[in-house]
Amino acid sequence: MKRIAILGSTGSIGQQALQVVDQFAGEIRPVALAAGRNRELLLRQVKKYKPQLVSVSKEEDAVWLREVLGRESGTEVYCGNEGLLATATFPEADTVLTAVSGAIGLKPTMAAIRCGKNIALANKETLVAAGELVVSLAQRHKAAIMPVDSEHSAVWQCLNGENCEDVSQIILTASGGPFRLFKREKMAGITPAMALEHPNWKMGPKITVDSATLMNKGLEVIEARWLFNIDYNRIKVVIHPESIIHSMVEFNDGSVMAQLAVPDMRLPIQYALTYPGRPASNVPKLQWPIRSLTFETPDLERFPALSLAYEAGRAGGTMPAVMNAANEVAVAAFLAGKIGFMAIPKVVEEVMHGHNATKYGTLEEILEADGWARRKADELCAGTASFTL
Structure with a gap:
């Protein structure tokens, strides 16, 4: 039991x-x-x-x-x-x-x-x-x-029994969210209701908005760095609108392993709770043949949050905590109608660039940086004329 x-x-x-x-x-x-x-x-x-x-x-x-x-x-x-x-x-x-x-x-x-x-x-x-x-x-x-997380669970499954020294790179997939095909000028009119309509996944409000900005994928990049002890130069993100391949691992010999399943969070939850077994589940199975699996390069101009996450991860120290805290405040402000959708990464960027990353050794130091970032982000969201597009 x-x-x-x-x-x-x-x-x-x-x-x-x-x-x-x-x-x-x-x-x-x-x-x-x-x-x-x-x-x-x-x-x-x-x-x-x-x-x-x-x-x-x-x-x-x-x-x-x-x-x-x-x-x-x-x-x-x-x-x-x-x-x-x-x-x-x-x-x-x-x-x-x-x-x-x-x-x-x-x-x-x-x-x-x-x-x-x-x-x-x-x-x-x-x-x-x-x-x-x-x-x-x-x-x-x-x-x-x-x-x-479905992406990290996929990587975990692909690495099961493998030598981590043989890994060339980890490839995290992203659906691209509801605004993947939006022109930049159209993104200025995005409302919270629009952002909460994810095309493939049913999630809570915060993570759904993060998926729409691609910040969710940025957070996953940093998470992957620590889960799998791999540097940022070997973590790649690709847009995969079908959300069938949940992530991939490329090995030094050029082989690529992928984990495929329907987009249903019950499957990675079950794998974590029943590991190392794979008992039968109630999750629907893929219907074969699969008609198409497509991939795109993320558009970092329309979705700068992903770049900010890489920047924070590479800076290290307290910077990822600051980035995360600023994003939490900005997303909450967007959901409350206080700032526009495109203001979310602008607030995060402003807070990050006002912070000097330092090494940490205790939880208290992280929480101090977190608190500073929240106060700074709150100030920016309270006077958002220059951020609302």
Whole structure:
């Protein structure tokens, strides 16, 4: 029996993870769940899965949940950052699925690693902001980091049994998002509703917008650098509109391995939770023959966020954390209607270029850089006349 804790159980990845759990009832059990503000959905999850511990973001929601569940439920209820940490370090869990969005996932993931728990990682920001710190911590505590992102899961699968020294390059695929064919002048009119209509994937709002700007792929480039110990010059991004090939690995002899599947997050979630097995799944299978697989070079003029991510990764130190924090603030401002779509990378660039990257040795140093970047980005988004196109 594998016992899991899920950080972000009411989000897109968390809900799909519980669908995987449903398929393997008796083999995988969720013993701790942490949610945000969707207390009604969390209540339904508690009644169905009967976890021993749950957490919500707000104290008033925790009070409500305790009252509804009653004293005899057997479920402890926490809230806030304390609740996230309690979920991540819950002694009964052997694997923690980090599926919260943003840098908020960093502290609880590191706390879980310190407890020697294996990490099913669906939170890019953890490795983007603190990759060197997280990877070294996992090595010291012998905690496995199993990628849940479809792209990194694909690379992981392609490298299974291979010698990493034989890798020539990693090729991450991107759908191109909903605006792949938009002319630059048309992109000025993009609304949040338009950006949230991803052509292939069903995801949460933040990651969906990141996919539309290609920042999501930039974050994945930095994540891949730490997951697979490979330099940025050997990580390539190609646009693949069909989202059938989830990523590829090219080897020194010229051979290329690719992982293909329908675009359904339940498959990489299941692989992480059942590794090294490959039991039958409920995910639809590819229909053969596949009519076409096409590839394009990313347009970095229309989608500069990808270039900014490479720039931040190569700068190293605190710069990726600063880039990520600025992007989180800018995306939130866009979704709130405060800035335009094309202003998102402009805000990120402005914040990055106002920061001198420094080496870090502690989580506190990363969080300090993160906080500075958020304040700077907030200031820019509050006076956006020069950024709104």
